[in-house]
Amino acid sequence: MSIKITLTVNGVKHTNKVEPRMLLVHYLRDVLKLTGTHVGCDTSGCGACTIHVNGKATKSCTMLAVQADKAKIITIEGMATHHELHPLQEAFNQCHGLQCGFCTPGMIMTAADFLTRNKKPNEKEIREALEGNLCRCTGYENIVKSIQYAADKMSAPKARKTKKEATV
Amino acid sequence: MSTNNGNGADAPNRFIGKSVKRVEDKRFTTGHGRYTDDIVLPHQTYAAFVRSQYAHAKIVSVNITTAKAMPGVVAIYTGAHVAEVNGVPCGWQVNFKNGTPMKEPKHPLLVTDKARHVGDAIAIVIARSKEEAEDAAQAVEVKYEELPCEIDAFKAAQPGAPLVHDDVPNNICYDWALGNPIDEVNAAMNSASHVTTLEFVNQRLIPNAIEPRCYNASYDRIHDHYTLYTSSQNPHVIRLLMCAFVLGIPEHKVRVVSPDVGGGFGSKIFHYTEEALLTWCSKHIGRPVKWTAERSESFLTDAHGRDHITKAEMGFDNDGKIVALRVKTYANLGAYLSTFGSCVPSYLHGTLMQGLYTTPKINIDVTAVFTHTTAVDAYRGAGRPEATYVLERLMDLAAHEMKVDPVELRFKNFIPPFDGVTQPGYQTQVALQYDSGNYHGVLEKGLQMLGYDDFRKAQKEAAHNGKLLGVGFSTYIEACGIAPSSVVGSLGARAGLFEFGQVRVQPTGKVTVFTGSHSHGQGHETTFAQVVADKLGISMDDVHIVHGDTGKIGFGMGTYGSRSLAVGGTAIVKSIEKIIEKGKKIAAHLLEASADDIDFANGNFTVKGTDKSIPFANIALTAYVPHKYPDDLEPGLDFSSFYDPANFTYPFGCHIAVVEVDKETGKVTLKRFIAVDDVGNIINPMIVEGQIHGGVAQGIGQALFEGAEYDNNGQLTNASYMDYCMPRADDFPMYETATQITPCPHNPLGVKGAGEAGAIGSTPAVVNAVLDALWSGGHEVKDIRMPLTSERVWRAMQN
Structure with a gap:
């Protein structure tokens, strides 16, 4: 059936x-x-x-x-739109928030939802938001930093990106 | 990302030593990584396994009639079908003390006579879809006759224990010792004015790479050729073992590919039965067959780590100098010998018993035992965390017993600094010669970061206010890049431990590098490209790193033991040297000079003392369009090298944990974690720091959260993420990390290796910190079994 x-x-x-x-x-x-x-x-x-x-x-x-x-x-x-990386995708690269990459998509999707609900999270709030996501490679610190980086970037007034940064 | 980091195209070391962002990240952050389970081949079939529910049971019968008639079923094979096929081999022969070889029972692809651990594979069911395979696997009827089992290594080695293999008396695979003669060690121990004794369990851990193991095997009948996609850390090793030892098929007819691999931590080094069985099946059914472990299967069948029962004694003289170390360990191997299961508790463990100390007499004695549990093998650190745990727990406990400062006790016993160039390496009592070290340096740096004097004051104050604060130290050494092949061969290794690196310069000056090393998170595509770009004076964008495919890469030994850069990177550097040497001959011809008069720097071949020069890309083009070319030189610019190191490398460091223990509940809160690591020269500090973070998290995980729990029936009772306590983001503080650099004297990059350091150093630091906290509150506790759960800590405080 x-x-x-x-x-x-x-x-x-x-x-x-x-x-x-x-x-x-x-x-x-x-x-x-x-x-x-x-x-x-x-x-x-x-x-x-x-x-x-x-x-x-x-x-x-x-x-x-x-x-x-x-x-x-x-x-x-679906996170990168019009060949522009989502700020979290850029952040994970900038902050070395991934190693083997296997947990990364789930981390980014969890974080993206979290950042719509908490635009200026502190470290503790980020760590708690990741409660349901396991990473065995990074020890989480750089994932936490990545999410902080993206949060800062997303709440900052829209700055013009350089062309290279913005291209997927 | 700017590829020259703003340093200008001609500056030396534009990339080496810089935290260049990883070039591989984009595919992973956008969902375009390609892991084995992402690969679906034409006419794909799927496998599911029938696995033993008992730890030890006679297989009375296996009835596949009903299952075979289920929808979509393509084939079902049982142990009888593969009874003539060899089992998977062990890669290291350890001998008994009396010189006879270890016991090496067959590790069959599917069992026939009896099951020896929960999860032992009895049948494989292949169907058009995963769901159909799983449905049919449920319908295979296995009649068991349950037999008594033993999960504990010490008990299994006693007379009368249930036998895992009928031909292995007392379940003992081998007994083995290393170091000074036991009589000498006993005499030194008897002369000691104080002996600290510690009995403990280094618990069993489950590696838990987040990508489950996955294999996809296919056979091309027309070309008589196999392809195996595997989530392996070392595809060439898998091909060699599978072809030469298990299936007896010619290696040149087999391609093994490890595409993106989602973490390994040791558990994906080994040649697993499923790899060989799927390859065998692919020929028999004439269709590709894929198997992806479910997480519960991963828990039951990925090789586990650690599981030692140890008694250790350390003797000190009046002045606090160590005079002797005596260690007895029962190592649990599980039901079968995994690929390197035999060498982990022996040569990767016993050889590290010198630690950072001048201990004059050492004896380590290991009994390796089969039990009715999943096989145990290398897990991040592999033997070295176990050795470090012995030494560093003893040091803090001894200091407490002798009422001296644990830091002072270490300074008193450290091997003095030596660079391995102007001063010789340090010869240990346990076979190794350390390459270079400055052990005082890392501890001093760690103490500065901690603010040690202030901490002790705060601790006293806290105790006064009814709070338990503790600090724990761990000053560790490890051995990476295990080598040279001749030495490890004489110790029983059945493989060489070199690495292969090929550098192919394309006619336009772009460079493709083929490495036998494999990245499953380590970032080779970035780090190796940094090295190549700097050495050839080209852009990182012009370098492409290829790894993980026996069809593309000449040979390889893969990635484990923190060897990639020290061994694999050096093989690449050797090929670059050959490129430059040949480039000089071409340049000399074009510039009408002698090759001896040509310098190569910053991407240009220059006649010494002149401004006559030719860029690298022009030389590359000339090599492939050799119109104006030396008569005695072959065209092309493409070199391969094999590098077999002269010695291991020996990273070391100092890890410090600060904890608070809740008096009422026993809950441990990790307040600070300080890691000062010396991994030699550093190519990419960001990646090294990331490796340390990950290792530290796993080491803290062992101390506080993780542990495989078998019940007396041999059932793994916490075989899921609901039950096995994997560390999560909110379990950790921000780590405080720093590095010291003592270059490795015997490889051209001066690098030592960073993959395992975090997991090796951290565990005893945390446990020592918890005990220190309890001691500060007057609780005289010698040991708490890991993981240090609230309950265990609370109970320890009640006694």
């Missing part, structure tokens, strides 16, 4: 028939080939699969694809 779902992913509308038991993360990875969203644990413990569902950070390994019917979804691939 398959169920038809229609949803918008990174601004593109998709209609597919899926098995009822298919997880949203597998729909994104296997059907839409958006492999930037990763599976690290199957039990929503690691956060590598974090995406935005209707604007909220959500662990896509704990949601069925059919539950995402009619939803608006953003994945890591």
